[in-house]
Amino acid sequence: MMNNINDIKSIKNKLNSKGYKLTAPRYKIISIIYNSKKHMNIDEIYGKLKCYKVGLCTVYRNLKLFEEVGILRRININNINYYELEKTDDNRVHVHIECKLCNELIDVNEEEVLDNLKKLVSLINKKYNIQIESSSLILSSVCGECNKR
Ligand SMILES: [Zn+2]
Ligand SMILES: [Zn+2]
Known part of the structure; x- marks a missing residue:
């Protein structure tokens, strides 16, 4: 519960x-x-x-x-x-790494990565004169478990 x-x-x-x-x-x-x-x-x-x-x-x-x-x-x-x-903070940026072999989804929560992505979002906002509301980035890779096989 x-x-x-x-x-x-x-x-x-x-x-x-x-x-x-x-x-x-x-x-x-x-x-x-x-x-x-x-x-x-x-x-x-x-x-x-x-x-x-x-x-x-x-x-x-x-x-x-x-x-x-x-x-x-x-x-x-x-x-x-x-x-x-859904996360609750205002400036939502989501980064996932997907394993293309087993479909495992890994959350990227490192502040340094998310901060940089937020910077990228504000740069795009400025360049295109828009207001991005949320973003979701999915990166493809092979996870550690599948790599061992
Ligand atoms: Zn995998
Ligand atoms: Zn997630």
Whole structure:
């Protein structure tokens, strides 16, 4: 279950502000993604929900809703959708490294890298006279595990 009360509040607020409620099935779906260490696809999320009698349609519908209201971020790798919680800071930049062999997604969280990307975003904003709202960068590679094989 989710243990950070502020995270639950922020998720509830995002839903409420768009006129939706944090229902029991929605709470279960979010909890599973919240407690997962890795990015999950629909099959994996659904697999963990089966014992709670939450149907596949409900999962699909709510993942779409969570994405619309800014609770979840969807990352598409080789035509498979993976989900993670959306970060809350204003200047959102997301960098992922994908393994092209096993589809593993690695989050890049190093401040130095993200700071440089933010600089790049503001440079592009200036050059094109626009305001980029969010960015997602996916870099292709082979992960350490696959490299060993
Ligand atoms: Zn790999
Ligand atoms: Zn991620």
